[in-house]
Amino acid sequence: QLEQKLGRTPTPEELAQDMGIPVEKVNEIIRIAPEPLSLDTPVGEDEDGHLMDFIEDDNCVSPTEAVDRSLLRDRIEEALRVLTDRERDVIKMRFGLIDGMPHTLEEVGKHFNVTRERIRQIEAKAIKKLRNRNNCRKLRDFSNGL
Structure with missing residues (x-):
C-alpha cells in the first residue's frame, strides 16, 4: 500500500x-x-x-491414483447392482458414495420419508446381500491389487 x-x-x-x-x-x-x-x-x-x-502439486491427483479411483468406483457400482434401487441409494448415502459425506440414519430416513429404524433395516439387508462371496471377491481382488 x-x-x-x-x-x-x-x-x-x-x-x-x-x-x-x-x-x-x-x-x-x-x-x-x-x-x-x-x-x-x-x-x-x-x-x-x-x-x-x-515441485509437486499436492492438490493434483496422480494418473495412477485417478485410474485406481475410477476402477474402485466401477467395482463398487458393479457390486451394488445386486441391490434394489432403494437399497443402493441408502448404501450410497450412508457411506458417502454420492457426495463424499456419510449421512446418518436420521438424514437418510428424512430423504426417503421413513424412520431411521427402517433405514437401518434396509441397510442391514443390503449389507447382507453385499457380503455374498462373488461381490466380496470382486472388491477384495481389487484391494489386493493396490
Missing part, C-alpha cells in the same frame, strides 16, 4: 514510520525475508530443467 501511495519502493525508514516499528526491526525483516524465486529458474548442471519441474 505504501509503495502504491509513494509510487516507488519505500525506504526502510519510511516503512518503519508507516508501521510504527523501529528501523532496526524493518532491516532485520528485510534481511531474513527470502527473495521471491521464479519457477522458471534453471536447475541442474546443464540448466536444462526448471524449478517447476521438481
Whole structure:
C-alpha cells in the first residue's frame, strides 16, 4: 500500500514510520525475508530443467491414483447392482458414495420419508446381500491389487 501511495519502493525508514516499528526491526525483516524465486529458474548442471519441474502439486491427483479411483468406483457400482434401487441409494448415502459425506440414519430416513429404524433395516439387508462371496471377491481382488 505504501509503495502504491509513494509510487516507488519505500525506504526502510519510511516503512518503519508507516508501521510504527523501529528501523532496526524493518532491516532485520528485510534481511531474513527470502527473495521471491521464479519457477522458471534453471536447475541442474546443464540448466536444462526448471524449478517447476521438481515441485509437486499436492492438490493434483496422480494418473495412477485417478485410474485406481475410477476402477474402485466401477467395482463398487458393479457390486451394488445386486441391490434394489432403494437399497443402493441408502448404501450410497450412508457411506458417502454420492457426495463424499456419510449421512446418518436420521438424514437418510428424512430423504426417503421413513424412520431411521427402517433405514437401518434396509441397510442391514443390503449389507447382507453385499457380503455374498462373488461381490466380496470382486472388491477384495481389487484391494489386493493396490
